[in-house]
Amino acid sequence: MSNSNIIEASNLTKTYRKGNVGEVKAVDDASLEVKEGEFLTIFGPSGSGKTTLLNLIGGLDKPTKGKVTLDGLELSKLNEAKLVKVRREKVGFVFQAFNLIPTFSALENVQVALAPTSMPKNEQLDRAVELLELVGLKQRINHLPAELSAGEQQRVAIARAFANKPKVLLLDEPTGNLDTKTGKEILKMCHKASKDQGQTVVAVTHAGYVKSYTNRLLFMRDGKLFSEMPKDEIQEEEY
Amino acid sequence: MISFSYAFKEIRRRKYRTAVNIAGVVIAISTLITLVMAARGWETCTTVPLNSIGTDIIYIYTAPVEPSNKGCYIVNHLFSYPFNQTLLTEIEQVSNVECAVPILMHRSRALVLTGIDPSETQTNAVLPDSVIEGRYLTPDDGYVALVDKEYAILNNLTLGSNVTYAADFEVIGIVDVSSTNIMKSHIYVNLPVVQEILPEKPIGLINIALVRTSSPNTVEQTAAELEEKWPDSSTLTGWDLAETSSGIIQMNEDTAWNISIALSVIAVLFILKSQLGNVAERTKEIGILKAIGWSNTNVVNQIVAESLLQGVIGGLVGCGVGYIFAMYVLSTIGGEIGGALNFVTVDPLLLSLGFAIAIVSGIIAGVFSSLRATRLSPVEAIRKI
Numbered sequence A: 001m002s003n004s005n006i007i008e009a010s011n012l013t014k015t016y017r018k019g020n021v022g023e024v025k026a027v028d029d030a031s032l033e034v035k036e037g038e039f040l041t042i043f044g045p046s047g048s049g050k051t052t053l054l055n056l057i058g059g060l061d062k063p064t065k066g067k068v069t070l071d072g073l074e075l076s077k078l079n080e081a082k083l084v085k086v087r088r089e090k091v092g093f094v095f096q097a098f099n100l101i102p103t104f105s106a107l108e109n110v111q112v113a114l115a116p117t118s119m120p121k122n123e124q125l126d127r128a129v130e131l132l133e134l135v136g137l138k139q140r141i142n143h144l145p146a147e148l149s150a151g152e153q154q155r156v157a158i159a160r161a162f163a164n165k166p167k168v169l170l171l172d173e174p175t176g177n178l179d180t181k182t183g184k185e186i187l188k189m190c191h192k193a194s195k196d197q198g199q200t201v202v203a204v205t206h207a208g209y210v211k212s213y214t215n216r217l218l219f220m221r222d223g224k225l226f227s228e229m230p231k232d233e234i235q236e237e238e239y
Numbered sequence B: 001m002i003s004f005s006y007a008f009k010e011i012r013r014r015k016y017r018t019a020v021n022i023a024g025v026v027i028a029i030s031t032l033i034t035l036v037m038a039a040r041g042w043e044t045c046t047t048v049p050l051n052s053i054g055t056d057i058i059y060i061y062t063a064p065v066e067p068s069n070k071g072c073y074i075v076n077h078l079f080s081y082p083f084n085q086t087l088l089t090e091i092e093q094v095s096n097v098e099c100a101v102p103i104l105m106h107r108s109r110a111l112v113l114t115g116i117d118p119s120e121t122q123t124n125a126v127l128p129d130s131v132i133e134g135r136y137l138t139p140d141d142g143y144v145a146l147v148d149k150e151y152a153i154l155n156n157l158t159l160g161s162n163v164t165y166a167a168d169f170e171v172i173g174i175v176d177v178s179s180t181n182i183m184k185s186h187i188y189v190n191l192p193v194v195q196e197i198l199p200e201k202p203i204g205l206i207n208i209a210l211v212r213t214s215s216p217n218t219v220e221q222t223a224a225e226l227e228e229k230w231p232d233s234s235t236l237t238g239w240d241l242a243e244t245s246s247g248i249i250q251m252n253e254d255t256a257w258n259i260s261i262a263l264s265v266i267a268v269l270f271i272l273k274s275q276l277g278n279v280a281e282r283t284k285e286i287g288i289l290k291a292i293g294w295s296n297t298n299v300v301n302q303i304v305a306e307s308l309l310q311g312v313i314g315g316l317v318g319c320g321v322g323y324i325f326a327m328y329v330l331s332t333i334g335g336e337i338g339g340a341l342n343f344v345t346v347d348p349l350l351l352s353l354g355f356a357i358a359i360v361s362g363i364i365a366g367v368f369s370s371l372r373a374t375r376l377s378p379v380e381a382i383r384k385i
Helices: A050-057 A082-091 A106-114 A122-132 A150-164 A180-197 A208-213 B001-013 B015-051 B087-091 B148-152 B191-196 B216-230 B238-244 B253-281 B282-290 B296-331 B348-374 B378-383
Strands: A005-018 A022-035 A039-043 A064-071 A092-095 A168-170 A200-207 A216-221 A226-228 B059-063 B072-074 B078-081 B095-108 B111-116 B131-134 B145-146 B162-164 B168-175 B189-192 B208-213 B235-237
Touching: A005 A050, A005 A200, A022 A200, A039 A050, A039 A208, A050 A064, A050 A168, A050 A200, A050 B208, A064 B191, A082 A092, A082 B282, A092 A150, A092 B095, A092 B238, A106 A122, A150 A180, A168 A180, A180 A200, A180 B078, A200 A226, A200 B162, B001 B015, B001 B296, B015 B253, B015 B296, B015 B348, B059 B145, B059 B216, B059 B282, B087 B095, B087 B208, B095 B191, B111 B191, B145 B148, B148 B168, B189 B191, B208 B235, B216 B238, B235 B238, B253 B282, B253 B296, B282 B378, B296 B348
Parallel strands: A022 A226, A039 A200, A039 A216, A092 A168, A168 A200, B111 B189, B145 B168
Antiparallel strands: A005 A022, A005 A064, A216 A226, B059 B078, B059 B208, B059 B235, B072 B078, B072 B095, B095 B111, B095 B208, B131 B168, B145 B189, B162 B168
C-alpha cells in the first residue's frame, strides 16, 4: 500500500428531490481519503447512502456539493468525454445485482467492457478468456447469465470490472445477493486480485464478514460518513 | 467496429422485435417497388398500343350491333359506323389536334382488311418501318396489298402471291405488326380501293380517324372535346384501351411515388417507435454500458448499427418481394394490348432507391431513438428494474 491518496473526497453532498418528502440528502457532507492499494470497506445499513457515495467516487453521479479527486483528476471539472475515460480506464464497478447484459454470454459480458478501447479484437478475446479463467469460469464462458448461478454471475461481473486493469475497484454490495460461503469466496477473489495487481478497492456493504479482507473500515448512516472505526468494534450481527 | 459485431448479436437475439422492424421496412419498400413498377407498366400499356402507330386518339362512331352479315366495320373488336371522310378537316380544326388520318377497317368472317392512306407515314394503321419484305404502299397503287407476316406464313403467301378479300390483290409487301397494335390486320390496301371493292361501296366513307395531338398531356382533353363536338362519336385513348384490358388499379407514376413516399415515412415512424421501445426496454443495459465506460457515441453507434442492419435486411427483402409482386401485378396487365411485362424491365435505379430508402429509414430511426439513450444517466438507468 502506497502513502499517496488515489481517492480524495471532501464535503460530498448529494441531494435528491423526492415527491412529497421534498429534498433528501443521500450523502451529507462526507469526506474520505483512500490510499493507493488500500482495501477500504464502508459499512452501513440499507438506505444509508453507501451506493450514492460509491457512484460519486466512481464518476457515475455528480455531487450537489463537494468534490472528488480520483488519481489526481478532479471529477467535477471533467467533461462527459473525460468522465467516460475515467470510468473506462481507472474504475471497475461490481454491482450488487451483477448487472450483466442478459442477452450476452459470460465471455461477451467481459468483452463488452473492452469493446470501446483500442485493444485489437483478438487481444480483447484473449483478455476476456484469461479473466474468466481467473475467476474460475473457463468452462462456462459461453453461458448466458440466466444459465449461471448467482455466484457465477458475480464472478463474471468481477472479471468485467477487472477487464481494463482499473486502478480502483468499486464494489457495491458485492455479496448482497449471495449466500455467506459464496460471498466469502467472492471477497477472497477480489482481495487476492487487488493484492496481486495492486489495485485500490472500496467496498460498500452491510455484511460483517467483509472485515476479514479489509484494511480499514468506515461507517455510514443517514448519509453521514463517520470516523474510522477499528475493525474489532464492528459487530457482524449489527448489520 | 464496436457497433456491428454487437449489433449482429443483438438483432439475432431479439428476434421478435427484429422481425417486426424488418417487416415494417419490407412492407414499405416492397410497396414502393410494386407500385412504381406497376405504374410504369400501366403507363406503358396506355401508350404503347397507340404510340406504335403514331396516334393518340382513335375517333369512331360505335355501332350497337353488327350492321351487316356481309361483313362489318370494326376497330379493336368494336363495331362502328362509317362516316364521311370530309369530317377529318373539321377534326383537324379542334384545338391541339395536329392531324387526323383516315382508316377504313373491315372484317369479313375472321379476316380483317384495312384501307389506309399511304401518304401518311407518321400516323397510320401500318407504318413503312413495319415492312420486312417487299415495299410499302404508294398512293398510286391499285390492287396490291401488304399482308401481315403471321397471316402470310399461315397461308404460304410470298411477294407476288395473290390474296383475296372481295377482290384479288397482289402481295407487294410483308409487314411485321406487333400484337399490341390495335390496328393490326391481315391485309392492308389503299383506302380508295377498299372503298371501291366492299359490297356496301362506301365511297368517301371511313370508320376510323387516327388523331394525333400536339402534346401527350392534352390527349384526354382533346378526346373530350371531340366527343363534345360530335356527341354520337366515341374516342379511344391509350388510357381507355389499357383500362378495358387489365385489372390493376390505374395510377400514374407520380401517384405511385407519392403513395410510396408516404408509406416510407410511415415505415420510418414505425421503426422509430419500435426502436424507442427497444431503447426503453434496454434502459438498464444502456446504463450498464455507460457505467463500464461506453461513451454516448458508442451507445449511439450500437443502436444505429442495429437499426441500420434491420434497414439493410428489410431493404433487400423488400426489393425482392416488391419485384416479385410487381411482376405478378404486371403479368395481369395484358389482353389484346399485350402483357406489360413485355415493356417493363427491372430498373436497377428503382431497386437501388428502394434499398437506399430502407437504409436511410434505419439510420433515421436509429439516430432518433439513440438520442434518447444518450440522455440517460447511468445511475438512473441502472436503477431501472
